[in-house]
Amino acid sequence: MGRIDINREFNKIEAPVVCFDNVSKKYDDNTEALSDVSFNIFKGEFVFVVGDSGSGKSTMIKMILKETVPSSGKVFVIGHDTKRLRRKVVSKFRRSLGVVFQDFRLLKDRDVFENVAFAQRVIEADTESMRQKVTKMLELVGLSDKVRAYPKELSGGQQQKVAMARALVNNPVILLADEPTGNLDPTSSREIMHLLEEINKRGTTVVVVTHNQEIVDKMQKRVIVLNNGRIIRDEAKGGYDGVKNETGIYLP
Numbered sequence: 080m081g082r083i084d085i086n087r088e089f090n091k092i093e094a095p096v097v098c099f100d101n102v103s104k105k106y107d108d109n110t111e112a113l114s115d116v117s118f119n120i121f122k123g124e125f126v127f128v129v130g131d132s133g134s135g136k137s138t139m140i141k142m143i144l145k146e147t148v149p150s151s152g153k154v155f156v157i158g159h160d161t162k163r164l165r166r167k168v169v170s171k172f173r174r175s176l177g178v179v180f181q182d183f184r185l186l187k188d189r190d191v192f193e194n195v196a197f198a199q200r201v202i203e204a205d206t207e208s209m210r211q212k213v214t215k216m217l218e219l220v221g222l223s224d225k226v227r228a229y230p231k232e233l234s235g236g237q238q239q240k241v242a243m244a245r246a247l248v249n250n251p252v253i254l255l256a257d258e259p260t261g262n263l264d265p266t267s268s269r270e271i272m273h274l275l276e277e278i279n280k281r282g283t284t285v286v287v288v289t290h291n292q293e294i295v296d297k298m299q300k301r302v303i304v305l306n307n308g309r310i311i312r313d314e315a316k317g318g319y320d321g322v323k324n325e326t327g328i329y330l331p
């Protein structure tokens with residue numbers, strides 16, 4: 080009978096890509112935006128973060144990006160204690176995360192190709208590999224026929240797809256989406272969510288902040304529910320169902 084190799088067993092345990100360890104955040108005016116929040120997100124997970132306005136969702140996203148740091152507790156992202164990341168490496172760290180926002184944030188004076196290529200130019204990728212990667216990403220999001228279009232010539236859903244291609248072109252470990260369907264009609268919203276699911280199936284960890292109850296219920300993914308800066312629910316496969324009553328307050 081073989082003995083268990085402890086080191087080998089230990090190495091098999093994957094570290095979380097995001098770890099919040101007893102995190103609290105008090106802003107200067109004493110508002111407590113997060114209170115004693117702990118959770119792990121592992122590589123390959125798809126997680127929704129939901130909660131009413133003011134419940135702490137943006138603060139959580141900002142902490143993952145190190146745009147803000149905890150007042151107490153620790154935040155680890157892809158192995159880094161964010162508080163200890165030196166100023167010099169913060170930009171590089173942020174570039175290892177893909178982010179999309181409600182308002183798309185595209186460059187209006189550049190076409191679709193250049194908007195996606197922008198992320199590659201920042202990391203000084205060589206021209207040929209950049210061209211290949213941008214082309215591949217635009218294929219993935221279904222916009223190969225819009226390469227030379229400008230943002231104003233695209234629908235909201237198409238603009239969000241460009242933003243997703245840009246967020247993914249540098250192959251991030253985590254894709255953070257902050258209300259990605261907030262400005263979109265139901266059909267485009269469903270398309271964006273399918274795309275996020277596809278990206279997740281290809282191995283990227285996906286974290287989505289949303290108010291879109293219908294989509295959360297339908298997709299049956301992990302849901303972290305925030306209320307007043309606290310996690311009141313963290314379910315492996317859930318929805319809003321049974322959480323919120325007619326007052327709009329999330330119930331434990």
Ligand code: ADP
Nearest residue numbers: 106108110112131132133134135136137138139
């Ligand atoms: P959400 O994204 O769920 O709407 P936020 O993280 O933006 O929640 O806000 C959580 C709480 O922290 C709210 O009470 C909000 O007013 C407060 N807050 C957010 N940012 C700041 C800030 N820069 N200064 C002071 N209070 C803030």
